[in-house]
Amino acid sequence: MPNRPITRRTVLKGIGGVTIGLPLLEEMLFSTADSATAHAATGSDAANSDVPVRAFNVFFGLGIPAPLQTEGFAGVLEPLKPLADKLLILRNVDQVRGDLPGINAHYDGSTAAFTAEPPQGTARAGGPSIDQVVRLAHYPRGLPPGMVPTIVAGTFFRRDRVSRHSKCFNKDGTVAAPMQETPRELFGRLFGEIDSDDDPRRQRLRRSVLDSVVEQARFYTGDGSPLGAESKVRLADHLERIREYEQRAFQMDEKSPRRRSAPSPPPESTIPHGGVADPGGEGIDITLEDLVGEWRLLADLYALAIQMDRVRFGSLTFLAAGERIRLKGKYEYAGRTVFEFDDAAQRKSGGSNGCSHEWWHAFNEKKTNEQLRAHAHLKMREIAYFLSRLDDANSREANGRTILENSMITISTESGDGRHNDVKRELSGVFHAISGANGRFKTGETLDVKAEGIDLYNTMLAAMGATDRLGPANRAGRSIDAIRM
C-alpha cells in the first residue's frame, strides 16, 4: 500500500526522509502506559483507573445500506473482521429524529451521527456530540496541561456545510474544534512549535505581553465579567487557546533544555483542499493511491497523538457526508483484486453525475450493486486501518489492553439505504460500531439494536459515567442494556 504506518520510532527517524524534530522528544521517550498513568494522576478523570478516559468519533460518508449490513463480515464489513473481537457491531440504529424537513439526509443524517439530533444551522448541531459530553464529565476543568482538548481531522472534499465532515460539537451545538484536513495541519496542531525568539530578553517580554492578554481574558471569563453565559464560553475558549499557546511558546523552553531544532512537518499535501476540493458540488477526480496515501498519513498522525496521550477526545472523518469524488484505481484487499474503480467511465458521465455518490442513489437490493459494494468495502478497510493502529504493540496500556479496547470509539455514518430522499429507509439502519471502552461495552458481537440513536448514545454516556444526556430533558429514554457488559 502507499505508505508505511507511522510509529513513534518512524517519527523519530523521520517520515519519508523528512526529519521530524518534534519539540516533544522527551514525551515520546515515555511509553504510552507511563504517559497515560502520569496524566491520569494529574487529571480529574477516572482516578482509580489505570488508563485515561478517551472518546473518539470515527465517521465515514455515504454509509452502508442496511441490507448489506446483514451480510456480516462476508460482505462489505470484511475488513473489520480482524478487529471483530474488539468491536460491537450495531445494526438497526434509527436516526430518523435527526431528519430536518426540506434538507436531504446527507446533511441532517450526518449531523445526527454522534449527536442524535437534527442540526440547528449549517455549522451547528442540535446538541453536543457524545465525545464532548464524556470530556466535560471527566475533565470539567479542562484536560491536563500539554494536551489538545479536542482534535477534529479528516480526509474529505465536500464542504458546503461544516457538519458534513466535522464531528465534535459543544453543548450548544457549535463546533468543538476546527477541522485539520491535511497531515501538515494536523501535525502542526498536535505537535507544532510556536516560533520562539532567540533573544531571551525578548522572549521574557513577549511572555509579559501574553500575561496582560491572559489577565484581560480572565476578567471577561471570571466572576465579575459583564458578559452573559454564552459570551463567557467564547472567551473561556479563547483563554484556553491562549494558555495552550503560552505553553508551547514558553514553557516548553523551560522544561526542555535539550530542545532540538524546529520540527519539520510532513510534506505539503498534493490532493485538493479548500474550495477547489468541492468545485460547485460537481466533484473531483482522484486516484485511489492519492486518496489512501493522504488518509493513512493523517490516520497515522492521529493515532500517534493518541498513543502519546496528546489527545483524548475528537473525531476523524474518512470522506464527508454526501461526498463527491470520481475515484480511479485498482482496489486490492487480502491479495485479491476487489474492484477496478473508474467512476466516471462506469457512470459514463463527468461532473456530479459521474461521482461514486451516485452508486448510493442507484442502490437496488435486487441488484448486485457492485460499485457501491466496492466503495463501502474500501471505506471499511480504511476505517479498520485507523483502528488497527490503536490496537498495535505501541498501543498496549498499563492494564494490558490496547487503546482501541480501552477507549470509547464510535464508528458511524450518515445514510443507510441509498435513497437519500427516503428518510425512513435511509435513517433507519444507520451503521454503528463501538469499541469496548475498557470493559464497559460488549465486543465480539453483532447486535440488532432496533432502537433510536439517542437511546444508544445515552446508554453509552451512562456507561461512561456521564450524567448529562442527549435530547430533551423530559424525554423518557430507553436503556439499551444489551450493549453493556
Added chain:
Amino acid sequence: MRVASALLLLVAIALVWSAAFGQRPNETAAKGTAADTAAEPAAQRDFEERVAPVLATHCLECHGTTAPKAELDLSRKRSALAGGKNGEVIAPGEPDESLLWEHVDAGRMPPRSRPAMSDDDKRILRDWIAGGAEWPEEHADISRFVPRRGGSNWVRRLTVPEYIETVRAAVGVDVAREARELLPREVRADGFGNTAYNLTVDLRHVEAHAKLAAIVVRRMDTAAFAARFAPRGSSSDANDDALRVIIAGMGRRVLRGPLEEHEIAAYLRLAEAVGKEGGDGAEAQRYVIEAMLQSPRFLYRIEDRPGDHALSSRLSYILWGAPPDEELSRAADAGELSERDNVAAHVRRMLDDPRAVAQSRRFVSEWLHLDRLDSLRPDPKRFPKWDPQLAGDMREETLAYFEEVAWNRDRPLSELMNAQVTFLTPRLAEHYGLQRAASEQANRGGAADAPAPRLVGRATRDLQAFYTFDEGSGTTVRDVSGAGEPLDLTIETPSAVEWQGGRLKVTGSALIATAGPPTRLIDAVTQSQEITLEAWVTPANRGQNGPARILTLSSGISQRNFTLGQEANKYEVRFRTRRSNPNGQPSLDGPTNILYTRPTHIAYTRDAAGKALLYIDGTEQAAGESRGELSNWGGDFRLALANETSGDRSWKGTYHLVALYSRALTPDEVRGNARGPARYDLSAVPARGGLLTQGSTLTIGGDDASTVARGLFVLHELLYSGVDDPPPCVDTTPIPAKPGLSQREIAMQRITNQACAACHTRFETIALGLMKFDGVGGHHERDEHGNTLRDDGEILFPGADRATPFQSSAELMDLLSNSERVGMGITRKATQFALGRPLTDADEPALRAIHAAAREQGGTYRGLMTAIVMSDLVRTTAADEATANDRTSN
C-alpha cells in the same frame, strides 16, 4: 418569571450605573445591587424597575423607534410625551385624561393579536401616570428593556476583513496581506462567514494574532503614535503618571473605548516589566501596543454595556466593517448617540464614506457566495472553452453591477433583478456572446465632466492614451484618455479590419497609427522614466512572429522606443534605453506556454529604477532589467497598432482595449485593470439583465444547469421559503438530456408528477425561465443535443393563491423585481449579515418595521442600511449581558 426579570433589571441598572460613573461592573456586583440602587432617586428606580419593562414588553413592537404606528414612539421620553398623530397620549398626573391609559383600560391596547397586559402591569402604568409620569432624563431611552430576542448577540470575534480594517483604523497600518495569510479563513455558517456562533478561535488564531501584533508594531511609528496621547511637556521616557495618561489614551483609541482601572494597571505592569529588563518608555509603549492588539477587547466586538460606545461600535461595524472613526467616537464620548437625530446624521455621513461601499461588496459576496466561483471546475469535455479566469470576471460582474444599482444610481434594490446593464471583461463578453452597444458612451479617463464610468475599477492617474474601440465604424480610433490633445489613430487599411461592438478585429495586414509622433506621450514618459503598456487582445493564432506588432512606437524594423509584440507562442517587449540597442533589445520575453487565442490582458511596466515586469491576465509572468535613462528616445516615431509603421510586421487578432501610462502601475493596479469590467448596455439584449442572468448565479445549477438547484436558490435566497423533502418513492438521480429529450421536458415530468408537483411547482417552474442559460452562463437557443430551448414558465410567490405566468426570462426578472416578497427577501439577508446571526421568529416584527422604513426611503441600499441600524435590533437590543445567575454560577 417576575423575579428573574427583576434580577436582570437590577444587573442592567448596575451596568448603567457603573458605565456612568466609571465603576467596575464586578465591583458593583460584589457590593450588591441593593446598596447601589438605594442611592438612586426613587422615581428613577421605580421607572426602570416597573414602568419601563411594561412599556417595552407591551408597546414597543408597534410604537418603537422604527416606523411607529400612529406616529407614536413610546421608546423615548421626548417622543412619548410629544404624542403621535392623534396628539398627546400621556397627561402627567391625570390617567383618565391620558389616551394611553384610555386605550389600555378599554382593552384596545395591546391589540388582541398580542399578549394581553396583566392587571398588575395595568396598575403600574396607571400609577405611573397618576404620579406625574416621571421619566428620568438620564435614562431617556427605555427600549433597552425590550425582552431578550431569540437570536442572542454574543461577543463576536472580528472576522478577517474586520480585523484588517480595525488595525488600519486604530494604528494606520495595512496588514491585509499578512492577515489573510496567517489567519484561518472564515467558515460559512447559515449563509454568511460572519455568523457569530461559528467565529471560534483556534491555536492558529492566537499564534497569528501574536505575529500580526509584532508586525504591526514594527511598521508603526510608535513614538509618534504615543505622543498623540502624551500630556503636554512629557518625554518619551515618561514617568508613571504620564505613562498612565498615554496608556489610557492609546487604549481608548486601540481598544475602541475608555479603559477601566484594572486594564490600565495591567498595562502599567507590562511597562514596568520592560523597565526591569532595561527598556525605556518608548520600548514600553511598543510592548503595550503589542499587548493591546492581542487583547480580547481588540479582537472581539464586546458591546455588552448599553450606551453610546456599544452603539457606535455596532453602527461602524455594520456600515463599514470597521471600527468607529474619531468623529463617531467623539459623539459616543459626549453621549450624543442617545439622540435619534444625532445617530441618523452619523449614519448619513457614514454611508457617504467609501468604507460603506466596500462593506456592501462584502455583503453581496457573502449573500451570493461569490467565493464559490474561485473553485469552479466545469467538466472540460462539456465546456472545452472554459477559462478559469472567467470565474473571477463573473465575480467582478456581479459586484460592479451591484455597485451600479446600489451606489452609482442609488436605485431601489429590487432593480438588482432586472437592471438592463452589466459589466464585463472582454473575456466574459466573448463568453456570453455580447458586444457593446454603439450607444455606450466612452469613459473620458476620469475627466471632471466624465459620465458615469463605463470602465470600472481602472487606474486613471498618468493615463496618456486610451483606446476602447467603441467607435463601431469609420477609420479613426479615438484616444479617450482625456489627457490632453487626443492621440487618435487612423486605420490606414480599412479593408483589413472589422468593427465589432466594442472591439476591432484585424483580419489582414493592417496599419493603425497616429498621423505624427505622439509628442505628449513621449515627453511624459521620458520625464517620468516610467511607462505601462496595456492591451486587451485576442491573438488570431499562435504562430505569427516578427515579433508581430501589437502596440509599437517605432520607425521601421530596427528603430523603436518600445514594442509589445507576439513572437509565435509568447509575448515579447522591446524597450529602448541608453543601455539597450536602438531596437530596444535585449527584449523581455514572456513564457512560451501561455499565449491563447482568447481575450487576454497583457501589461508591461517599467519603473524609473529599471525594473521591468510583464503581466498576463493580471499575473506577473516575466521580470527583467531595463536599466538606463530614456534620453535617446526617438522623437519622430509614430504610435501604431497591428503593424510596424513600415508595414512589414503585421499582427492579426482583435483589440478590445489599449492603454498607455507614463508611470509603472503597481501589481495591484495591474490586477485591477485586468479584472476591471466595462459597462454593457443591455437594453437591446432582453435575455440578460439582472443578478439571475449573470454567470455568478447561473453556475449554481452546476454543469447540468439544474433547474432544481437554480429554483431552490431563488426560493431560499430571494423568496425566503422552502420545501419539504422529496417523497420516499422518488428516485432523485438526475436524468441526463439527450436528443429529443431536453432538460425542460425532464423538469416538466417532475412538475406534472402528482407526487412531486406540490413542491416542484413552487421552485422548479421559476427556473424554467433560465433554461436558455447553460451551466456556465452561456445563452443558447438550442442545447448541446440540438433540442430547442424555451424560457417561459410561471412563478408561484409564497402566499399567493395562484401562479403568475411569464413568457421569457426578461418577464421573469420583471416579476421578481416587482415582487414585494423579493424585496423583503433582500431586507432579510442584509439584516442577517448586519446582525451576524441567523434570524429568528422573534425578529419578525422588527424585520417588518425595517422593511417598511427602507421602502419609505426609496428601497435603496442606503435606505435599507439606515433602517437596519436605526432599528431596535441594532440600537437598543441588549447584548448577551451577564445575569445575576451568570455572575454567581461561575
